[in-house]
């Protein structure tokens with residue numbers, strides 16, 4: 001009897017000790033991050049494990065703590081940007097929907113002129129292809145050599161149209177409201193998805209997963225080509241970003257890619273959002289939601305994505321050197337040092 005009780009006690013202690021060790025590892029890494037701006041590897045690992053252990057509650061608690069030292073600017077005016085004029089009421093509705101669903105599709109699309117300039121830019125700019133990303137190629141739609149072609153974020157931030165979008169006051173305010181603080185522009189990403197592989201690609205994130213580069217973040221996507229059911233619509237499970245919403249048995253797999261059948265054992269079909277849209281369609285998502293790109297049956301898909309965050313704790317990315325900043329963008333970076341912390345202005 002004594003042995004059994006001892007074993008139970010040891011098990012309970014081990015269960016409690018695990019999270020305590022991880023919280024200690026996180027706290028130590030956070031102290032290093034505050035001094036150096038770099039996240040030690042064990043700190044990032046602790047963040048991932050604590051997310052899974054607490055079903056997201058750890059991230060929410062940490063975000064509440066860290067935003068207290070970076071309060072958001074109060075914006076009461078109507079702002080105008082790529083998705084049109086947005087007043088206070090609309091901003092509140094957008095934020096409520098994001099909090100509830102983790103996703104919102106915007107009514108207004110980016111202008112055809114802007115989409116066409118960015119599409120042309122993508123056809124002429126070097127990319128790197130999966131799986132090795134070691135050589136630079138220009139995408140040729142007639143002869144795809146990979147399922148995914150990724151653009152260099154440094155090239156992207158030196159594009160003046162992308163600089164314009166980075167400065168977009170409406171997008172920034174959506175991120176501000178959602179993160180609860182002055183947002184930091186984390187990174188831009190742009191990529192072509194193709195029909196090169198005939199099955200779901202892990203590399204192209206075509207299996208359900210959640211992102212976890214940061215403590216809290218928001219992504220904004222712009223489709224730069226028409227996206228139909230055939231050419232790889234983004235899919236997500238509405239509401240699965242909320243702390244406590246992910247099934248324990250799936251979280252126990254850790255930071256893993258999950259087959260559709262397993263996701264659908266736990267989530268309702270009506271919560272699956274398939275994001276279709278013509279070129280220029282835009283949406284925002286907290287990619288803590290389960291999400292994936294669908295494998296393409298034909299054509300290709302070009303997407304531009306921005307990430308906004310409340311803290312750079314997490315994955316270490318190099319800062320972006322700007323050789324080709326517009327005068328307006330330079331001034332903007334000087335006026336918004338928190339938001340523009342990842343840009344290094346040259347000349």
Ligand SMILES: [Fe+2]
Nearest residue numbers: 205210211287
């Ligand atoms: Fe993802």
